Amino acid sequence: MQVEGSVNGNPCHLTVDTGAEKTLVRPDMLATTRIPDAPKRLCGVTGHCVQLKGPVDVSIGVGRAVERLPVYVADLDKPCLLGLDYLTQSKACVNLGRKLVRVRGQEVPLLPEVGCAEVVVAERVHLAPRTEARVRCRLSRAMRGSEGMVEPTENLRLADSVVFGWSLVQVGEELVMVLVANLSNEARKVPAWAKLATCEEVERPEETLGSAEVAVMRPLPDFLEDLGNRSAANLMEAQTEKVRHTLAQYVDVFRRGDMDLGRTGFVKHSINTGTRQEMQRIVNELAAQGVSERSDSPWSSAVVLVKKKDSTQCFCVDYRALNDVTARDSYPLPRIDDTLDALVGAKWFSTLDLKSGYRQVEMAVV
Structure with missing residues (x-):
């Protein structure tokens, strides 16, 4: 015997078992997965036993009546099995003649039996x-x-x-x-x-496709006619009507031709470059220092992060394409003896170095 009901607000079919002492629920009907094992087992007539878990407090609803009680958890075929503990607490009474169960004064019809x-x-x-x-x-x-x-x-x-x-x-x-x-x-x-x-x-409504609905059924477009015929090749007439009705209902899902590509929004592909956030941080830092600025120049170059020996990231610009079209500016190195002669008479020597010379030398505007 089954009735329409709910477990913790989740709608399901509840099985009434007057021979069960305790109420049992299936694990998937509960939000939590941390359920302790119970020192009890559920054994069937074949001798096969299942370990019980719990008890846990759940809310079981039948009609407008909701009962809160401790239940055990077991791997069942049915979502929930109502035992004598629930039937007693809810003052339930099963009337097989009228095919209903009375819960807290409310009559709830039993679901038709399924063979x-x-x-x-x-x-x-x-x-x-x-x-x-x-x-x-x-x-x-x-x-x-x-x-x-x-x-x-x-x-x-x-x-x-x-x-x-x-x-x-x-x-x-x-x-x-x-x-x-x-x-x-x-x-x-x-x-x-x-x-x-x-x-x-299979439990089905008395009429799935009414005559009024058939009367207003839209004909299949030409690009779906072949699919409709192939899908209904081995079906009966009533099933064929249902298939054609479903195809007409979701006609916008199917491709109309070779040029109709379409797209889906159910999933979106994302590409994780791994270094984008670090690159963006460095770019923002350079902009704050006045080193870089926004530009739409056709001479833009890609940037890469190179890992240094100390495991930090070095921000590099790939100027290979620019170098390929740059005129060579070649000149000989000064003679070493001329450089040393320039120091004759000097008494104090010092060295100066730019903090980041590559970015501190101004670029000429062409």
């Missing part, structure tokens, strides 16, 4: 390397709905590198087709009557 069946392979299957195939399977019981969600069993054991995923199938017939893939470089076999998965009926 479930096992999916077994109808005949032995040979899978070629690196291929996938649609495998004919049988359901262990007849199902009332028209569609079912097939999901792998918890302890699914197939040949190495053979995988099986979730799929939506038509359950109105005795046989269903599911997709199985062989990811290895060798052939694999799936034996007959192997249990692949479980199939659960």
Whole structure:
């Protein structure tokens, strides 16, 4: 039995279990991951046991009634299992005849039961390397709905590198087709009557696509007509209408032609240069010292940071392109004896050096 409800404000289906002493929740329904282990285990009829965690205080809502109580945490198939502790605290009463549960005087309808069946392979299957195939399977019981969600069993054991995923199938017939893939470089076999998965009926509204909606459905543009036909190749008429309706609804998502590139804003690519912040700091410092200024000159040159021996960064300008077009200014060095003769008669000697001569010599304006 299930009812619509919430755990800590998160909407979900709550399973009413009058045979459970304590209320259990699944870990993903809680915001925190730091939950202590409890000295208790949850054991099923098959003897398989699961370690419990907690207890933790949570708020469970059914209808307008919200109860705060300590619950245990366990890996469950369902989001939350309401035990006797919750039913007692909330003064809940289950009325199977009217298919409702009364919580604090408020009547909340039970959700319709969803059928479930096992999916077994109808005949032995040979899978070629690196291929996938649609495998004919049988359901262990007849199902009332028209569609079912097939999901792998918890302890699914197939040949190495053979995988099986979730799929939506038509359950109105005795046989269903599911997709199985062989990811290895060798052939694999799936034996007959192997249990692949479980199939659960899909709950759907009574009318997904009303007649009024069909009447105003826009025709597919020419550039989507081929996609619509290929997508509906193996579908029934009602499914084909749904596919075409979805394509018409999201027509702006598809490319109209070779020149229609389009773009997405869901993700944005960023390039981390690693040194941009340091470069910007040095540029701001040079501007503050009056060494550099903003310019739109065509003779701009790239800058690079070079790591020095003391691990600091040296700000360098790549002037190779400028040097390639600069006229050579060559002249001989002065004679050493002439330089020494110039010091004759001097008694005091000193040396002077610019702090940053490369940036302290003025540039001539051309």
